[in-house]
Amino acid sequence: MKIAFLGPHASFTQLATAQLFPDGELMPQASILDCFTAVETGEAAKAVVPLENSIEGTVSMTLDYLYKTPSINIEAEAVMPIAHHLMIHPENSVEDIDRIYSHPQALAQSFHFLDTHYRGIPRQDFSSTAAAAKYVSENKDLRIAAVANQYAANLYGLKIINRNIQDFEQNHTRFIIISRQQSKYDNSKLEFLGEKSGMLITLPEDHPGGLHQVLSVFAWRKMNLSKIESRTLKTGLGNYFFFINVEGPWEEVLHGNALKELESIHADVDFLGNYREFLLES
Amino acid sequence: MKIAFLGPHASFTQLATAQLFPDGELMPQASILDCFTAVETGEAAKAVVPLENSIEGTVSMTLDYLYKTPSINIEAEAVMPIAHHLMIHPENSVEDIDRIYSHPQALAQSFHFLDTHYRGIPRQDFSSTAAAAKYVSENKDLRIAAVANQYAANLYGLKIINRNIQDFEQNHTRFIIISRQQSKYDNSKLEFLGEKSGMLITLPEDHPGGLHQVLSVFAWRKMNLSKIESRTLKTGLGNYFFFINVEGPWEEVLHGNALKELESIHADVDFLGNYREFLLES
Numbered sequence: 001m002k003i004a005f006l007g008p009h010a011s012f013t014q015l016a017t018a019q020l021f022p023d024g025e026l027m028p029q030a031s032i033l034d035c036f037t038a039v040e041t042g043e044a045a046k047a048v049v050p051l052e053n054s055i056e057g058t059v060s061m062t063l064d065y066l067y068k069t070p071s072i073n074i075e076a077e078a079v080m081p082i083a084h085h086l087m088i089h090p091e092n093s094v095e096d097i098d099r100i101y102s103h104p105q106a107l108a109q110s111f112h113f114l115d116t117h118y119r120g121i122p123r124q125d126f127s128s129t130a131a132a133a134k135y136v137s138e139n140k141d142l143r144i145a146a147v148a149n150q151y152a153a154n155l156y157g158l159k160i161i162n163r164n165i166q167d168f169e170q171n172h173t174r175f176i177i178i179s180r181q182q183s184k185y186d187n188s189k190l191e192f193l194g195e196k197s198g199m200l201i202t203l204p205e206d207h208p209g210g211l212h213q214v215l216s217v218f219a220w221r222k223m224n225l226s227k228i229e230s231r232t233l234k235t236g237l238g239n240y241f242f243f244i245n246v247e248g249p250w251e252e253v254l255h256g257n258a259l260k261e262l263e264s265i266h267a268d269v270d271f272l273g274n275y276r277e278f279l280l281e282s
Numbered sequence: 283m284k285i286a287f288l289g290p291h292a293s294f295t296q297l298a299t300a301q302l303f304p305d306g307e308l309m310p311q312a313s314i315l316d317c318f319t320a321v322e323t324g325e326a327a328k329a330v331v332p333l334e335n336s337i338e339g340t341v342s343m344t345l346d347y348l349y350k351t352p353s354i355n356i357e358a359e360a361v362m363p364i365a366h367h368l369m370i371h372p373e374n375s376v377e378d379i380d381r382i383y384s385h386p387q388a389l390a391q392s393f394h395f396l397d398t399h400y401r402g403i404p405r406q407d408f409s410s411t412a413a414a415a416k417y418v419s420e421n422k423d424l425r426i427a428a429v430a431n432q433y434a435a436n437l438y439g440l441k442i443i444n445r446n447i448q449d450f451e452q453n454h455t456r457f458i459i460i461s462r463q464q465s466k467y468d469n470s471k472l473e474f475l476g477e478k479s480g481m482l483i484t485l486p487e488d489h490p491g492g493l494h495q496v497l498s499v500f501a502w503r504k505m506n507l508s509k510i511e512s513r514t515l516k517t518g519l520g521n522y523f524f525f526i527n528v529e530g531p532w533e534e535v536l537h538g539n540a541l542k543e544l545e546s547i548h549a550d551v552d553f554l555g556n557y558r559e560f561l562l563e564s
Contacts, residue, residue, distance in 0.1 A: 008386075008407070031390030053342050058387065060335050104290075104409055105340060108313030125290070125409035127386055211510065212494065212501035219494035226522070228493065229511045240508070 002027055004035045004044035006057050010130035010152035013056060016080050016175045017048040018151065019190065019280045032057050036065040039072060039178055046075065052174035053082075055105040056128060062176070063231050063243050066272065067200050074198050074272040075177040076185035082171040083282035084110050084147050086118075087133060087158040089140045094161050099124055101132040102147035110147050113165040133158055150282070175280075184275055191279040195249040196226060198272035201262065202233075202241045211242065217261045218246060221254060250274040284309055286317045286326035288339050292412035292434035295338060298362050298457045299330040300433065301472065301562045314339050318347040321354060321460055328357065334456035335364075337387040338410060344458070345513050345525050348554065349482050356480050356554040357459040358467035364453040365564035366392050366429050368400075369415060369440035371422045376443050381406055383414040384429035392429050395447040415440055432564070457562075466557055473561040477531040478508060480554035483544065484515075484523045493524065499543045500528060503536060532556040 003021045006013040007028025017026055027044055029035045035047040050059050066072060084106055088097060100107070100118060104125045107114070114123065126132035126146075133152035136144050146158070153160050176198075177185055203210040211230075218225060227245040246255075255274070262269050287299040289310025299308055309326055311317045317329040332341050348354060366388050370379065382389070382396060386407045389396070396405065408414035408428075415434035418426050428440070435442050458480075459467055485492040493512075500507060509527040528537075537556070544551050 030386060030393070033390065034393075053340055055340055058335055058337055059342075104312060104338075108315065111312070111316075125413060127407035127409050131407060208504040208506040209501035211507055212497040215494040215497060219491035222490040224490040225493055225512075227512050228524075230507075230509050242510075 001025065001046070002044040004029050004038035004047035006032055006035055006049055008128055008130050010133060010148070010155045011056050011128060012054065012080070012082070012149060012173055013048055013050060013175060014130075015149050015151040015282075016078055016173075016280055020048060020076070020078060020177060020185070020187065020278075021046075032059075032061045033065060036069055036072060036178070039180060040069055042180075046177055046179040048175050048177055050173055051077065051176045053171065054173050055103060055109075060231065063229065066178075066243070067231070067241055067270070070270050071180055072178050073180070073182050074275050075179050075181070075183060076275045077196070077277040078175045078177075078190075078280050079172050079193070079277065080175070080280040081282040082109070082166060082173055083149065083164050084129070084166045085150065085153060085160045086110075086145055086147055086162040086165055087136065087153045087160045088145045089136055090157060090159045091140055092143065092159075096143045097121060097145045099142070099144045100147065101126045101135060101144055103127070103129045103132065106147045109167060109171070110165045112167045113162070117162070182273060184273070186276060187278065193277040193279055194247065195274060195276055197246045197250065197255065197274045199244050199246075200241055200270040200272065201244060202268040204266040204268070213265055214242070214262065214267050217258050217265070221258060223254065223258065224248070283307065283328070284326045286311050286320035286329035288314055288317055288331055290410055290412050292415060292430070292437045293338050293410060294336065294362070294364070294431060294455055295330055295332060295457060296412075297431050297433040297564075298360055298455075298562055302330060302358070302360060302459060302467070302469065302560075303328075314343045315347060318351055318354065318460070321462060322351055324462075328459050328461040330457050330459055332455055333359065333458045335453065336455050337385060342513065345511065348460075348525070349513065349523055349552070352552050353462055354460050355462070355464050356557050357461050357463070357465060358557045359478070359559040360457045360459075360472075360562050361454050361475070361559065362457065362562040363564040364391070364448060364455055365431065365446050366411070366448045367432065367435060367442045368392075368427055368429055368444040368447055369418065369435045369442045370427045371418055372439060372441045373422055374425065378425045379403060379427045381424070381426045382429065383408045383417060383426055385409070385411045385414065388429045391449060391453070392447045394449045395444070399444070464555060466555070468558060469560065475559040475561055476529065477556060477558055479528045479532065479537065479556045481526050481528075482523050482552040482554065483526060484550040486548040486550070495547060496524070496544065496549050499540050499547070503540055505536065505540065506530070
């Protein structure tokens with residue numbers, strides 16, 4: 001099965017995609033838009049794109065494209081702790097390093113470690129952590145190291161000399177699987193975190209209390225929201241849509257009636273699916 | 283006055299910062315965290331960081347650091363349309379181009395233009411649009427072009443051969459000015475869009491309807507929300523804070539009473555300021 005993902009090869013999204021689809025034929029894409037287009041045109045069956053906290057891709061684009069392409073649904077969500085490792089060419093040794101390459105944000109996220117343990121060694125910005133790892137693998141003589149992920153180390157045959165060098169422990173990235181189907185992804189090999197529903201809600205007009213009215217639909221039913229994010233519509237100032245996650249498995253009466261009530265107050269709802277959330281390894 | 287901003291030199295954030303602080307001493311920072319640290323330690327008086335849609339920096343970090351550093355306030359917000367231009371060394375000409383360099387997301391955002399007008403010319407990922415522009419300025423003989431912004435063209439003396447090559451017209455980035463003071467930024471030379479209040483609200487516990495209760499405080503007062511975004515706390519699953527924007531100028535009775543009512547329902551509020559929003563040039 002063809003699975004598009006936000007590339008390049010060995011990006012964090014590929015690290016996630018490889019765990020979600022170990023037998024998939026992975027197709028790297030240059031942008032989040034390209035991932036959506038690949039699914040929309042049928043070039044790929046599904047795509048994996050970041051939803052939160054990515055250093056690769058502007059994740060607000062994911063919400064915007066979900067809004068723009070109502071035919072696309074969410075099949076699953078996956079959360080991955082961010083882990084940066086320092087790696088070198090396998091034939092080199094730690095003492096050799098005289099420059100460290102990576103994506104500027106990966107270097108920034110590992111700043112304190114690098115400053116403590118590799119003080120004075122210059123750092124060089126690269127377009128991605130993966131490209132930095134590839135460059136290290138191709139340039140044994142340059143005595144360089146890369147900050148990148150486990151997948152990049154495996155793919156390019158690099159030696160990891162320091163693990164988990166990120167300054168903050170609990171950073172994570174969230175990904176979603178998107179497709180044109182309304183199927184529900186499952187994988188017994190991954191840690192299951194729970195079920196949730198995702199929906200995009202547009203208010204009939206921008207008036208004070210509009211969002212409050214929408215949330216009433218969930219509040220009096222004691223349905224718990226775990227994420228809410230507003231995005232400006234491109235049609236003008238003061239027009240918004242909201243991405244909302246409601247916790248819990250699908251219950252026909254509860255969810256069905258909530259959706260009907262949203263309709264009755266003239267909110268426009270794009271229901272993206274009821275899906276499972278999984279924990280991935282970093 | 284020293285103004286930190288998310289670098290590198292000639293980043294979109296610098297383009298914004300230069301308009302907001304034309305007489306400021308601009309200090310580029312490697313990460314959003316470094317911008318916050320510079321303000322917290324007093325190394326810089328203020329900082330400019332992206333709040334929405336940036337291709338440089340994970341903007342959810344901005345919300346997280348606002349939450350982690352309650353001493354930091356918002357002085358203003360600024361919105362800038364994103365404009366990418368194609369530029370070359372001033373001594374070269376259009377016919378010479380045999381490679382185009384830029385940040386992967388800037389190349390992706392200009393994909394259709396480049397594919398139509400420069401079909402077959404290879405593109406090369408660079409760590410930032412600014413770094414690509416700098417590289418072009420330093421390598422006249424390489425016959426390369428860069429996709430970057432107006433500021434980079436000026437800074438590195440490049441010739442713009444195609445303007446506004448981005449595929450979508452209405453993309454924009456939002457920035458905020460942060461500082462330790464509670465002062466309100468103003469600038470009569472910029473287009474004024476309106477006033478708003480920003481606040482971070484933490485619910486006393488994660489229970490269904492908690493957010494609905496908080497929004498009631500604003501809804502019955504007919505205070506209009508223009509942005510709401512939930513962020514997971516790092517303390518465990520199911521704990522959230524919300525970033526909320528309330529439209530309009532400060533009104534002592536209205537805003538004061540709303541804040542008191544939030545207190546009375548045990549919501550924890552970090553009031554970030556009542557501030558002006560401006561439109562910047564791209």
